[in-house]
Amino acid sequence: xxxxxxxxxxxxxxxxxxxxxxxxxxxxxxxxxxxxxxxxxxxxxxxxxxxxxxxxxxxxxxxxxxxxxxxxxxxxxxxxxxxxxxxxxxxxxxxxxxxxxxxxxxxxxxxxxxxxxxxxxxxxxxxxxxxxxxxxxxxxxxxxxxxxxxxxxxxxxxxxxxxxxxxxxxxxxxxxxxxxxxxxxxxxxxxxxxxxxxxxxxxxxxxxxxxxxxxxxxxxxxxxxxxxxxxxxxxxxxxxxxxxxxxxxxxxxxxxxxxxxxxxxxxxxxxxxxxxxxxxxxxxxxxxxxxxxxxxxxxxxxxxxxxxxxxxxxxxxxxxxxxxxxxxxxxxxxxxxxxxxxxxxxxxxxxxxxxxxxxxxxxxxxxxxxxxxxxxxxxxxxxxxxxxxxxxxxxxxxxxxxxxxxxxxxxxxxxxxx
Amino acid sequence: xxxxxxxxxxxxxxxxxxxxxxxxxxxxxxxxxxxxxxxxxxxxxxxxxxxxxxxxxxxxxxxxxxxxxxxxxxxxxxxxxxxxxxxxxxxxxxxxxxxxxxxxxxxxxxxxxxxxxxxxxxxxxxxxxxxxxxxxxxxxxxxxxxxxxxxxxxxxxxxxxxxxxxxxxxxxxxxxxxxxxxxxxxxxxxxxxxxxxxxxxxxxxxxxxxxxxxxxxxxxxxxxxxxxxxxxxxxxxxxxxxxxxxxxxxxxxxxxxxxxxxxxxxxxxxxxxxxxxxxxxxxxxxxxxxxxxxxxxxxxxxxxxxxxxxxxxxxxxxxxxxxxxxxxxxxxxxxxxxxxxxxxxxxxxxxxxxxxxxxxxxxxxxxxxxxxxxxxxxxxxxxxxxxxxxxxxxxxxxxxxxxxxxxxxxxxxxxxxx
Numbered sequence: 004x005x006x007x008x009x010x011x012x013x014x015x016x017x018x019x020x021x022x023x024x025x026x027x028x029x030x031x032x033x034x035x036x037x038x039x040x041x042x043x044x045x046x047x048x049x050x051x052x053x054x055x056x057x058x059x060x061x062x063x064x065x066x067x068x069x070x071x072x073x074x075x076x077x078x079x080x081x082x083x084x085x086x087x088x089x090x091x092x093x094x095x096x097x098x099x100x101x102x103x104x105x106x107x108x109x110x111x112x113x114x115x116x117x118x119x120x121x122x123x124x125x126x127x128x129x130x131x132x133x134x135x136x137x138x139x140x141x142x143x144x145x146x147x148x149x150x151x152x153x154x155x156x157x158x159x160x161x162x163x164x165x166x167x168x169x170x171x172x173x174x175x176x177x178x179x180x181x182x183x184x185x186x187x188x189x190x191x192x193x194x195x196x197x198x199x200x201x202x203x204x205x206x207x208x209x210x211x212x213x214x215x216x217x218x219x220x221x222x223x224x225x226x227x228x229x230x231x232x233x234x235x236x237x238x239x240x241x242x243x244x245x246x247x248x249x250x251x252x253x254x255x256x257x258x259x260x261x262x263x264x265x266x267x268x269x270x271x272x273x274x275x276x277x278x279x280x281x282x283x284x285x286x287x288x289x290x291x292x293x294x295x296x297x298x299x300x301x302x303x304x305x306x307x308x309x310x311x312x313x314x315x316x317x318x319x320x321x322x323x324x325x326x327x328x329x330x331x332x333x334x335x336x337x338x339x340x341x342x343x344x345x346x347x348x349x350x351x352x353x354x355x356x357x358x359x360x361x362x363x364x365x366x367x368x369x370x371x372x373x374x375x376x377x378x379x380x381x382x383x384x385x386x387x388x389x390x391x392x393x394x395x396x397x398x399x400x401x402x403x404x405x406x407x408x409x410x411x412x413x414x415x416x417x418x419x420x421x
Numbered sequence: 422x423x424x425x426x427x428x429x430x431x432x433x434x435x436x437x438x439x440x441x442x443x444x445x446x447x448x449x450x451x452x453x454x455x456x457x458x459x460x461x462x463x464x465x466x467x468x469x470x471x472x473x474x475x476x477x478x479x480x481x482x483x484x485x486x487x488x489x490x491x492x493x494x495x496x497x498x499x500x501x502x503x504x505x506x507x508x509x510x511x512x513x514x515x516x517x518x519x520x521x522x523x524x525x526x527x528x529x530x531x532x533x534x535x536x537x538x539x540x541x542x543x544x545x546x547x548x549x550x551x552x553x554x555x556x557x558x559x560x561x562x563x564x565x566x567x568x569x570x571x572x573x574x575x576x577x578x579x580x581x582x583x584x585x586x587x588x589x590x591x592x593x594x595x596x597x598x599x600x601x602x603x604x605x606x607x608x609x610x611x612x613x614x615x616x617x618x619x620x621x622x623x624x625x626x627x628x629x630x631x632x633x634x635x636x637x638x639x640x641x642x643x644x645x646x647x648x649x650x651x652x653x654x655x656x657x658x659x660x661x662x663x664x665x666x667x668x669x670x671x672x673x674x675x676x677x678x679x680x681x682x683x684x685x686x687x688x689x690x691x692x693x694x695x696x697x698x699x700x701x702x703x704x705x706x707x708x709x710x711x712x713x714x715x716x717x718x719x720x721x722x723x724x725x726x727x728x729x730x731x732x733x734x735x736x737x738x739x740x741x742x743x744x745x746x747x748x749x750x751x752x753x754x755x756x757x758x759x760x761x762x763x764x765x766x767x768x769x770x771x772x773x774x775x776x777x778x779x780x781x782x783x784x785x786x787x788x789x790x791x792x793x794x795x796x797x798x799x800x801x802x803x804x805x806x807x808x809x810x811x812x813x814x815x816x817x818x819x820x821x822x823x824x825x826x827x828x829x830x831x832x833x834x835x836x837x838x839x
Contacts, residue, residue, distance in 0.1 A: 071709065071713075081506075082506060085506050088499075088500060088503050089709040089710065090708075090709040091709075092705045092706055092708050092709070094709075095708035095709040095712055096705070096708055098712070099708070099712060176606070179606070179702070179705040179706065180606070181603045181606070181705065181706045182709075185599045188594070188597070188598070188599070211734065212733075212734055213734050284597070287510045287514070287597040287599065288510055288597065288599045290508075290510050290513035290514055290517070291489065291507040291508040291509075291510070291512075291513040291600075292507065294513055294516070294517060295489075315630075316629065316630055316631050320818070400738070
């Protein structure tokens with residue numbers, strides 16, 4: 004994979020120009036894109052800023068995020084050839100920092116569940132996950148050092164784990180969703196895909212103007228970790244559970260303090276209400292598309308919105324109240340158990356075989372609803388050679404700690420990047 | 422003015438067709454628009470649904486809300502001729518209900534403070550207020566029975582009060598902001614302009630699928646009212662204070678229980694931090710416009726965003742914490758003082774003379790930040806014949822009570838509509 008920090012180090016040292024760094028990505032795209040199919044459109048011969056802390060960094064932008072210079076097609080024929088006037092806020096910010104938004108990456112239609120044509124870079128017969136399929140696959144295939152995705156259920160963490168890359172879903176609201184096609188305003192969260200944890204931290208620190216998020220400024224410590232199995236979900240596959248166990252043993256051996264953290268029933272309840280909140284808002288957010296283009300919505304999304312029309316305001320209101328209570332209680336749980344972070348599964352197993360499904364977000368949805376920062380770290384492979392990941396989670400607003408602990412896990416387990 | 426409910430009653434009775442109801446608006450537009458200048462664009466010969474609870478209702482849509490069939494120009498040359506692909510969620514919902522989004526209404530550029538060319542329907546030498554200038558003026562001039570606006574500081578309540586109409590800013594999030602040009606995602610709130618309180622309640626009940634918001638289903642009671650003077654702001658003009666006092670006396674005479682409610686210092690603190698939150702988010706929300714079209718932003722907005730670039734993440738984080746504490750404390754304050762609603766000023770006085778300013782939002786900003794439902798009710802005129810309004814405010818989510826108490830005030834003071 005292409006490490007953002009490694010490229011930046013070479014650029015700072017004068018051994019690589021920003022233009023040549025972009026050229027590396029263009030060459031990698033020429034090599035891998037024909038089989039991966041991660042990109043929807045691409046700027047040819049882009050202007051490359053010579054200066055800026057992200058000069059020379061090519062970025063993939065999920066195709067539900069507006070770009071002024073490339074079409075934004077939402078993974079849907081309804082938006083075929085659509086050209087927004089402006090860049091999404093996060094894209095504009097990346098340009099200010101010197102980065103080159105080089106390509107739009109594939110997304111399931113409106114970031115729901117209808118699969119894309121993108122292939123998993125580790126095995127073409129397996130899904131890359133969704134909905135941010137192209138962003139995860141492009142970074143995983145070594146075509147880009149940075150990509151933007153979004154998560155409403157599990158659309159950053161799941162595809163990142165499936166494609167063997169670092170996925171970062173920051174605290175809710177930390178990165179702006181302005182210029183993102185909305186699915187659920189209570190849940191939609193922008194996230195990043197990179198080769199390593201420090202790459203993601205560096206980019207997030209710059210994009211948010213918060214230098215304390217950059218790990219290069221901090222000493223790695225040994226985090227206090229609560230292990231959560233999310234027993235309110237259907238059980239994970241043995242290989243995913245074994246990967247979690249390997250991390251637990253390695254972390255304990257390295258001196259970290261780990262304990263099992265059983266989540267109170269309130270969190271299982273909140274988990275079960277994620278869909279009510281998402282669906283009530285999606286009916287409104289996609290009202291025009293549903294009313295005027297029902298047949299072109301995608302098979303799964305169309306049927307889902309049919310059913311969602313019936314979600315009652317009272318159910319939505321009650322679900323928001325439960326979510327709010329759980330959000331308030333979560334920091335207390337960290338304090339009570341003296342924890343820095345939670346360690347849990349990123350996905351039920353490695354990327355499923357076939358392309359009919361983008362996999363399952365059940366180990367992600369509660370955390371999206373809680374608005375907490377989540378980082379998935381690659382931690383080895385399945386028997387069939389597919390990547391496995393574990394997920395590190397901190398309190399909302401404590402993104403630096405989530406990133407620090409994720410780097411701890413990454414270092415323990417051996418960086419997976421090329 | 423054109424009352425939405427009166428039109429609907431005639432349509433239900435068969436004495437007016439939906440097409441003829443739209444025709445009434447078209448005739449009123451032909452008569453008044455040349456001097457008011459409230460509209461940016463208009464659908465000629467619109468398709469008029471024969472059925473639906475809002476059939477025959479022509480709606481004005483503030484020009485920062487996307488429409489698929491009319492340009493959406495944000496009050497700015499940067500978006501000249503811009504055509505979105507989709508309708509904003511609220512617009513799509515109105516169409517589903519049978520309404521006709523007939524015209525786009527003027528907005529200050531990006532809903533900030535640079536004035537529009539719109540005239541106050543009660544005096545052409547005075548501002549209609551902003552930023553939802555055209556929506557307030559179009560309803561005030563009797564051109565439309567319903568218009569959509571947005572409020573980030575005081576952009577619904579202030580122009581409604583200045584133009585002598587009912588302005589409703591519902592609880593934060595009750596109406597979707599999907600398809601609205603974002604200024605500040607923590608503050609942006611969609612609102613309605615109508616001739617009377619019951620008109621607004623009827624429309625809100627339909628748009629949200631919440632029949633309990635429709636006042637026709639409820640018996641009017643005598644509300645328990647806390648009078649708030651907002652002493653943390655510069656004092657209001659004598660005529661505005663006198664109007665508030667007239668409402669107080671009339672309400673007491675009618676058997677309502679009123680008491681002065683001094684707001685704890687926390688609320689003055691929160692009021693003072695509204696700008697920090699708004700500005701930190703606006704820098705991100707308008708990043709593309711600022712970076713690529715600084716000279717075309719508008720004089721006031723350009724200078725404001727120059728200064729806002731310096732708002733630090735730490736100040737923003739601290740401000741959000743204070744706002745959150747105040748939001749949590751506000752319901753307790755209602756309970757402690759045994760109140761249904763707060764009664765306060767809608768604006769510092771009647772619409773100021775001239776067109777260099779859109780007036781002052783200082784009596785609105787705290788309530789926008791609190792996310793509470795606010796209704797401004799016309800309560801007579803100034804010595805120069807300009808409308809005055811008072812503002813009724815309830816707990817967040819208690820929109821029905823805000824509307825019920827606003828109707829109580831409206832009935833007391835004599836409906837101002839023609």
